[in-house]
Amino acid sequence: MFALVLLTMLPFVWFGMIVAISFIETPLKFRAPGMTHALGVGIGRLVFTALNYVEALLAAAIVAAWLFAGELVSAMAGALLILSIAALGLQMLVLRPAMGQRTKALAQTAVTHDGAAPVKAKxxxxxxxxxxxxxxxxxxxxxxxxxxxxxxxxA
Incomplete structure (x- = not known):
């Protein structure tokens, strides 16, 4: 029964976290008064690291529940869950580390900048x-x- 609850709840919890952070908080953060690009990407680096770790816990809980109640996961639902987990793996292992190097460089540029002009980033x-x-x-x-x-x- 607990596996059933997790399987029906966690994909929606995971979905909500992504929408809230990636598509609502992140764009709005850069519109806040006084927010610099360097500060925004520094905050983003912290937030997305935390988000990805929570997502990994959710993915692990989904997989564990799937093992106990596999009959509830159709081939299509399973493929979509695997696709989501693979996308998370790509983010955690390839994309975020590469972006992290760039944002660290931007933050150091902002710290050493003389303040004469705003720091711009691609x-x-x-x-x-x-x-x-x-x-x-x-x-x-x-x-x-x-x-x-x-x-x-x-059904």
Whole structure:
């Protein structure tokens, strides 16, 4: 029974966290009065590191529940969950570390800058675009997987 609760709840919790942080908090952060680009990306580095670790815990709980109640996870729901977990793995192992190096360099530039001109950074790097795309993939896959699992429970 507990596995059933986790399987029907966690994909939606994970989805909500991504929407709240990636698509609401992050863009709004840069509109806050006094927020510099360097400060914003420094905060983002911390927030997305924490988010990814929480996502990894959610993914592990989903996989554990799946092992106990596998009959509720159709092939399509399973493929969508695996796709989400793979996107998270790509973010944690490849994209975020590469972006982290760049944001650390930006933060050091801001610290040593003489203040005469604002520090500008290239915003749309390929890594950032790939990260946003992987977030979009999870935002599509997770609720569909969750709905499919809920429908399997209801059947």
């Amino acid at each position: 915003i749309g790097t390929a890594m950032h675009i790939a990260y946003i795309a992987s977030e979009g993939l999870k935002v599509l896959a997770l609720p569909i997987a969750g709905i499919l699992i809920v429908l399997a429970v209801a």
